[in-house]
Amino acid sequence: MKKDLLRAELKKRNQRMTAQREYVLRFFLEAETDHLSADEVYQKVQGRKFRISKATVYRTIELLVEIGLLRKIIFRDGVVRYEPVKKGEHHHHHIICINCGAVVEFHLDNLEELEELVKSRTGYTIDDHQLKFYGLCPKCQSTMKNRNSDNNDTR
Numbered sequence: 001m002k003k004d005l006l007r008a009e010l011k012k013r014n015q016r017m018t019a020q021r022e023y024v025l026r027f028f029l030e031a032e033t034d035h036l037s038a039d040e041v042y043q044k045v046q047g048r049k050f051r052i053s054k055a056t057v058y059r060t061i062e063l064l065v066e067i068g069l070l071r072k073i074i075f076r077d078g079v080v081r082y083e084p085v086k087k088g089e090h091h092h093h094h095i096i097c098i099n100c101g102a103v104v105e106f107h108l109d110n111l112e113e114l115e116e117l118v119k120s121r122t123g124y125t126i127d128d129h130q131l132k133f134y135g136l137c138p139k140c141q142s143t144m145k146n147r148n149s150d151n152n153d154t155r
Contacts, residue, residue, distance in 0.1 A: 002029060002069055002084065009067045020052045024060040028070060028084050035073055035081035035103055076134060077101065093130070097137035099144075104137075 006025055007017045027041050036044075042057045061082060064070040070082040075096050092105045108131070115126050136144070 006064070006067065006069060020056050021060050021063070023050055023052065024057055025064060025069065028064070028082060035075070035083050037079050037081050071128070073130065075101075075103065075132065093132065095133040095135065097140055098134050099136055099140040102137045102139075 002025060003017075003022060006021065010017055010021075023045065024041060027044055028036060038058050038061050041061065042052075042054050045052050045057060061070065065072055065082070068085055071085050073081050073083060073094070075081065075094070076098065092107050095104050095106060096102070111129065111131065115129065118124065119126055
């Protein structure tokens with residue numbers, strides 16, 4: 001389905017669907033909940049022995065963002081990452097562990113009122129928003145709790 005959207009959009013732009021473009025899109029669709037950087041995609045491509053330059057990977061990703069098939073996300077590490085845009089699906093948001101970097105997606109539908117308030121107060125139209133929470137995941141909390149109790153036992 002996404003491949004068909006890409007093909008249709010490229011046709012409108014008088015561009016053609018190449019194996020490289022299809023391959024890069026496929027990596028994001030297969031990754032599903034992973035938020036891949038352009039470098040990570042390039043490394044995966046190299047790992048599968050597919051011939052594609054780093055520049056082509058970067059250009060293709062930017063094209064996929066422009067077309068609306070990918071969304072850019074920047075987490076606390078400052079690395080630009082991407083995720084597939086799911087048409088018709090409400091926004092999802094992210095919670096990121098500040099210790100191990102684990103990312104969990106979650107849906108929260110009560111931000112529409114806030115969007116309306118922002119629109120009415122600023123006069124802007126809103127195309128997109130991103131909400132990110134940062135904290136400690138359950139695994140890291142447990143590890144830190146165990147570490148703290150071990151330190152308390154040695155005193």
